[in-house]
Amino acid sequence: xxxxxxxxPNRVLLVLGLALVAALLGLDLxxxxxxxxxxxxGVSLWVWLGPGSALVWAFPLLLMALAWRGTPxxxxxxxxxxxxxxxxxxxxLAAFAASRVPDALPQxxxxxxxxxxxxxxxxxxxxxxxxxxxxxxxxxxxxxxxxLALALVGGHLESLALMREYASRSGAFHEAVRYHLLLVSAAxxxxxxxxxxxxxxxxxxxxxxxxxxxxLSLIQTIPSLAxxxxxxxxxxxxxxxxxxxxxLGVQGIGWAPALIAxxxxxxxxxxxxxxxxxxxxxxxxxxxxxxxxxxPGQVFWRVRxxxxxxxxxxxxxxxxxxxxxxxxxxxxxxxxxLGTFIFQGLGQAAMDLVLLGALPILALAVAADGLLSALAxxxxxxxxxxxx
Amino acid sequence: MTxxxxxxxxxxxxxxxxxxxxxxxxxxxxxxxxCVLVGTSGCGKSTxxxxxNRLIEHSDGEIHIDGQPIREIDPQRLRRRIGYAIQSTGLxxxxxxxxxxxxxxxxxxxxxxxxxxxxxxxMTLLGLAPSEFADKYPxxxxxxxxxxxxxxxxxxxxxxxxxxxxxxxxxxxxxxxSLQEELRRLQGRIRKTIxxxxxxMDEALKLADRLxxxxxGRIVQQGSxxxxxxxxxxxxxxxxLGGRDRGLKRAALTPVARLMRPVDARLPMExxxxxxxxxxxxxxxxxxxxxxxxxxxxxxxxxxGSLHLSDLMGGGI
Numbered sequence: 001x002x003x004x005x006x007x008x009p010n011r012v013l014l015v016l017g018l019a020l021v022a023a024l025l026g027l028d029l030x031x032x033x034x035x036x037x038x039x040x041x042g043v044s045l046w047v048w049l050g051p052g053s054a055l056v057w058a059f060p061l062l063l064m065a066l067a068w069r070g071t072p073x074x075x076x077x078x079x080x081x082x083x084x085x086x087x088x089x090x091x092x093l094a095a096f097a098a099s100r101v102p103d104a105l106p107q108x109x110x111x112x113x114x115x116x117x118x119x120x121x122x123x124x125x126x127x128x129x130x131x132x133x134x135x136x137x138x139x140x141x142x143x144x145x146x147x148l149a150l151a152l153v154g155g156h157l158e159s160l161a162l163m164r165e166y167a168s169r170s171g172a173f174h175e176a177v178r179y180h181l182l183l184v185s186a187a188x189x190x191x192x193x194x195x196x197x198x199x200x201x202x203x204x205x206x207x208x209x210x211x212x213x214x215x216l217s218l219i220q221t222i223p224s225l226a227x228x229x230x231x232x233x234x235x236x237x238x239x240x241x242x243x244x245x246x247x248l249g250v251q252g253i254g255w256a257p258a259l260i261a262x263x264x265x266x267x268x269x270x271x272x273x274x275x276x277x278x279x280x281x282x283x284x285x286x287x288x289x290x291x292x293x294x295x296p297g298q299v300f301w302r303v304r305x306x307x308x309x310x311x312x313x314x315x316x317x318x319x320x321x322x323x324x325x326x327x328x329x330x331x332x333x334x335x336x337x338l339g340t341f342i343f344q345g346l347g348q349a350a351m352d353l354v355l356l357g358a359l360p361i362l363a364l365a366v367a368a369d370g371l372l373s374a375l376a377x378x379x380x381x382x383x384x385x386x387x388x
Numbered sequence: 389m390t391x392x393x394x395x396x397x398x399x400x401x402x403x404x405x406x407x408x409x410x411x412x413x414x415x416x417x418x419x420x421x422x423c424v425l426v427g428t429s430g431c432g433k434s435t436x437x438x439x440x441n442r443l444i445e446h447s448d449g450e451i452h453i454d455g456q457p458i459r460e461i462d463p464q465r466l467r468r469r470i471g472y473a474i475q476s477t478g479l480x481x482x483x484x485x486x487x488x489x490x491x492x493x494x495x496x497x498x499x500x501x502x503x504x505x506x507x508x509x510x511m512t513l514l515g516l517a518p519s520e521f522a523d524k525y526p527x528x529x530x531x532x533x534x535x536x537x538x539x540x541x542x543x544x545x546x547x548x549x550x551x552x553x554x555x556x557x558x559x560x561x562x563x564x565x566s567l568q569e570e571l572r573r574l575q576g577r578i579r580k581t582i583x584x585x586x587x588x589m590d591e592a593l594k595l596a597d598r599l600x601x602x603x604x605g606r607i608v609q610q611g612s613x614x615x616x617x618x619x620x621x622x623x624x625x626x627x628x629l630g631g632r633d634r635g636l637k638r639a640a641l642t643p644v645a646r647l648m649r650p651v652d653a654r655l656p657m658e659x660x661x662x663x664x665x666x667x668x669x670x671x672x673x674x675x676x677x678x679x680x681x682x683x684x685x686x687x688x689x690x691x692x693g694s695l696h697l698s699d700l701m702g703g704g705i
Contacts, residue, residue: 282478282481284474284475284476284477284478285478285479285480285481287443287474287478288472288474288477288478288479288480289478289480290443290467291438291441291443291467291472291474291478291551292467292468292472292491292492292495292541293463293464293465293466293467293468293492293495294464294491294495295464298495303480306482307481307482
């Protein structure tokens, strides 16, 4: 077949297709254990489905054939295939659990194996590669998420080890998510307030800039555990000295040092972005605003702030994503949150418990990132329309 | 008794630290006058302009508007009374064209209906079709269109005074020329008191009723363009006016109609000039066609006179 120069085989996709084949062929999809203590027995696709697995093989082969064609049409088809594959993963697991987990053992569980994770990873890589070429339609990724939600709500994934861990501590889990979110939003809100005030002060008194940023960078370089350690003694002393602080819950450990540390780490990106954002407003626009007779307050609220908003929002995004991750570490000093499960799981060598903490943190970070960048894009397009 | 000038500067000085940017200048600008401040960069012309709406406070002397010292007027209320247009417009990029124009009426809390009506009126006046441009954002406009919006915004609340700081400085020569023409025409209709800053002498000559030449914070000479061209005060003014190119600049100020003789039936209809075109253009046409007389033909294509090179040489310019 004659190929036009724009449609050549997509090598990246071919390699990723091979990786899919390797993951399906060589790695265990999942393992089944009779209870939490006993080690599981790995099951590969071949062992599970036997000759029937040929149906699954068709998928990577079809994908590679499309990659070989490389036309835009073929790439669009591949994207559809990948979305379908991602969306079917929860149901594959459900089917696996239904066929391999004996009903007689209520504690029996399915642990996701290397094969499953590789599959997920490679599928996402293929998605990224396709998105780089096709652009747009990011909402398609919502379909697999919807499918996952349906499988979860329908109770089809209950025998997953992850879900068993969740079921035995769902109360604590919801509490941890709530607490994690509370800690992060308090930290982001507080640091936004502080950083914005600091940014305004730096603009008014430029001599503050050097010292201010040096201090904030210094805080940023202290490792988080060391910072918690550093805060331990002074906070314990303060709480002992002033009873009302103790009543408020301020201690050497717990939420107080966690919040202080999170705010401390957030200050640098937040302040830097606020200063850059306010500096970046075209002085001629501000000059015109003043010349037209706007009061200083009107100039700030109607002109400066809306024009600076996209960059400030970008700062909030960076800070939020960072705080979601850092708040996990804060569990070490008894601040609660999703990190608790990670450290518990590490202590008990229960990887599924670690995942119960880690996966929601990942999801929160990705969600915060997506939401806030969408918001930043929206305000940016409001404030500086591209010329057509 | 003479009429109170719209704007009066009396011994106005501006010092920035040890440096004197504007040095004891005095200037009266009558109502309806188009006054152009011209000079090289750093001569204090822009500072002078910005002192009039108190974007910069003067250090010494007095500035009066309609006989009232501007220090007695609240700066924000003063500025809402004075239109202000600057180079590259300073339009708010996050506001639509219509909202930008409605800025000052909004600050003055005009009723909505009146503001809308005014915005539409101004857009039409400046050749921006409201249906097409009202909802556009500044980034979607060409330089010339954006500058029209800038002028419309300055005129929105119908101010008596219009301050313009190199408004056409960032435009290409063709757009710039057409906007100059348009501003001149507009001024014929609205008769505002305009103070206009530029470093471009051709622009100044084309627009000004009164030309004020500044150098190092002082006024070197002021008068009508014709007066300055006829008798530049010194070498500096002469060189600003184009040195030996001055003859043509002067010709550019005089319309053909001024030196026109009655219709000469023997003259062919080509080459021809229009009565409202300038003598510089007429001279160029003569040079190009190697003739010493031209037919003068009006807009409808009717001969209305003739132009002779000897009249140009005879001191008519």
